[in-house]
Amino acid sequence: MKKNKKVAFYTLGCKLNFSETSTIARSFTAEGFDRVEFTEHADIYVINTCSVTENADKRFKTIVKQSQKVNPDAFVAAIGCYAQLKPEELADVDGVDLVLGATEKFKLTSYINDLSKNEMGEVHSCEIQEADFYEGSYSIGDRTRAFLKVQDGCDYKCTYCTIPLARGISRSDTMANVIKNAEEISAQNIKEIVLTGVNIGDYGKGEFGNKKHEHTFLDLVTELDKVEGIERLRISSIEPNLLKNETIDLVSKSRAFVPHFHIPLQSGSNALLKRMKRRYMRELYVDRVKKIKEVMPHACIGVDVIVGFPGETDELFLETYNFLNELDISYLHVFTYSERDNTEATSFDGIVPKKIRAKRSKMLRGLSAKKRRAFYESQLGTTRSVLFEGENKEGYIHGFTENYIKVKAPWNPTLINTIHTVELTEIDEDGLVRFNFVEEFAL
Template identity: 50%
Template sequence: MIDNTIFQNKKAAYYTLGCKLNFSETSTFGKILREYGVRTARKNEIADICIINTCSVTEMADKKCRQAIKRMHREHPGAFIVVTGCYAQLKPDEITEIEGVDIVLGSEQKKDFIKFLGNLEKKDGAQAYTTKLTDIKTFSPSCSRGNRTRFFLKVQDGCDYFCTYCTIPFARGFSRNGSIESIVNQAKQAARDGGKEIVITGVNTGDFGKTTNETFIDLVKLLDEVEGIERFRISSIEPNLLTDEIIEFVAQSKRFMPHFHIPLQSGSDDVLKLMHRRYDTALFAHKVEKIKALVPHAFIGVDVIVGTRGETQTFFDKSLDFIESLDITQLHVFSYSERPGTMALKIDHEVSPQEKHERSQRLLAISDKKTEAFYEQFIGQEMPVLFEKAHNSDVMHGFTPNYIRVEIPNHPELDNEIRSVKLGEFNESRTALKGELI
């Protein structure tokens, strides 16, 4: 039995690294703590509880996690510090050695994090609570907004793919999901809470349904019927799981936006085989062509990893040519990072850090060119924009259905409101189009 009085009038600070799924889960931690009487610490306030939700997708991610933990300890002296997330699952002993940490919670334990807080009494040495991969079985629901306009709805967790470069299956466990009924009910609650846009999140989102004998397309169809939610976006979906049926449905959907995020990782079939990806470039090109044939104005974001083991200059050049040929909007470029325990370590041919950087810059230049060309098509058009709370007092931003970022002078009353806007020229940083309210 938890003594609620321990938490009354306490303050909590949160720090999240990594994916949208982590942000959704952190928001859920905050929601639970608020139910126990804990409020979020304001700027410059010293918190009583600190929760750091970590990522471990690269060595740099691990480093940022360690830095974040140490910074939270400095900024909130005496706070009870909880570390969870992928880094916590993979390297709990490493984290317990960091000064100030009280508990480390693995993937299976974080759903019950409140039980591990005890009486918030700091002891000598941190305690780690984790389980082995095969014991990570629970699906913990999450649908939270946090400080964002958009809600993030977790529909799936874990991954069965075990790509050679990736540790996420070891950190998140095997693929599992909630039921369609429970997820639709969460979406309805988000609508009642004033949400207008929901981003569907997961580790391998398109793999939804394994544990409930349901399908992702059936989930999409039922979410499309949720009244009050005006926009759904699919955060990321593997190309082999992005079926033609899903594309065709989104093309005529009432609420699913013309916005796709598809991981490619490499435009070389040889490298895709080394990665143990479950598709080839021909399938990926077909998906892009299918989208553009049905939804010419669709935004298509693509993940690419550069410098993986085995990526020779010849393979990279092929990848570059393939990516340039695609009618896509934006690239998310990541440099390969060695991860202990992965099969990639057995692959010959290492790429130097300098070469990784050069390859990243070449891809980012392609990305900038493609994004600007996409934006330019819509200058002068009128489009509905969902605005988000301004981060400074001068301007605010929002997004069109096809994810064009729009900038207008700050109107606080437009937070979480959809308004028609005439799209103008690029802003000074060329990261958004200037908009004029209609």
């Protein structure tokens, strides 16, 4: 049944989802399926869903329609966070045949015995308390970098967030398995590994569902830095209260870890941080940024921020805007608050009208562009190493420096997945950076 059958995948959401999609895709190829692009004719379409924003929910229906246009007879399976939170809702979408929750998604191939369409979407979903085991994963073959999952779930109780409901308690991979996966990735000639998880600074907690703290995040990055063959290691996103001085110092002296941090802030107002049940105040955030810049002045710092949270008055929004404006950061990821079922914030007063949310979002996106430009300008004239990507975009090849500056050069396929030392020279009209080659980096 499975020989020469074709399977296609679509991933919504975060790097963690990409790592899990890739692992699930490998389980299909191991059983004789051929993986094809989502736009191609396939026998099975798998959609890995996200539920962080309202928009990700809406996009699911559009993606199902896309698959049905290409092949109306194809079997459609939904997995991921939205599938865990709202399985019946997804099963009701026209064309969906199977919905798997948090504990079932890695066993997807065993649920597909018959590829004929179901009249109603079939649901296999657990109570989230049952998601107390750890399933390692990493993405490979999709990019010049791999996303390596080291941790899953979250024990935090942020009032806007559904992730603990969708992914369960905080739990980690064993150190031995993370190192083994890193070595496997390295053997595939992938130059960069991005560490990912829901709350990676919490690494070490709950290995296989218990609460032992055998290893810390610092232990993990110390050991990963020793793995031969990995040119670059990047920390994807880490809570400010879990980013310790020792980790920052290690990155500053590291062989492979790059000077790039992505640190969620969510609000520059202490009043709103308390309302969100975040585990720090803005003063700690300032301290983290200062520490990074002290030991790595060239480091890139990205920030997550939410606009339009209930109770965000004009004054509190301006407090966030001014706080970010004065902070030595490099770019923002701006999220417009959207109400999520079964979160505490849905009962809060002070609802911000959607038009005002959109206006504030636009203001912060403008600030992000200004911050990125200023950071890029500060790096002109410096020598950096660039890892080149594999895509031809309108006659150009793109790449990223170790400190996350996006560069461009005329298309040259021999540069794909290679690292070269360059001098950053100027910012082009599209905001990307041009450069001169200095010397060939050790490949």
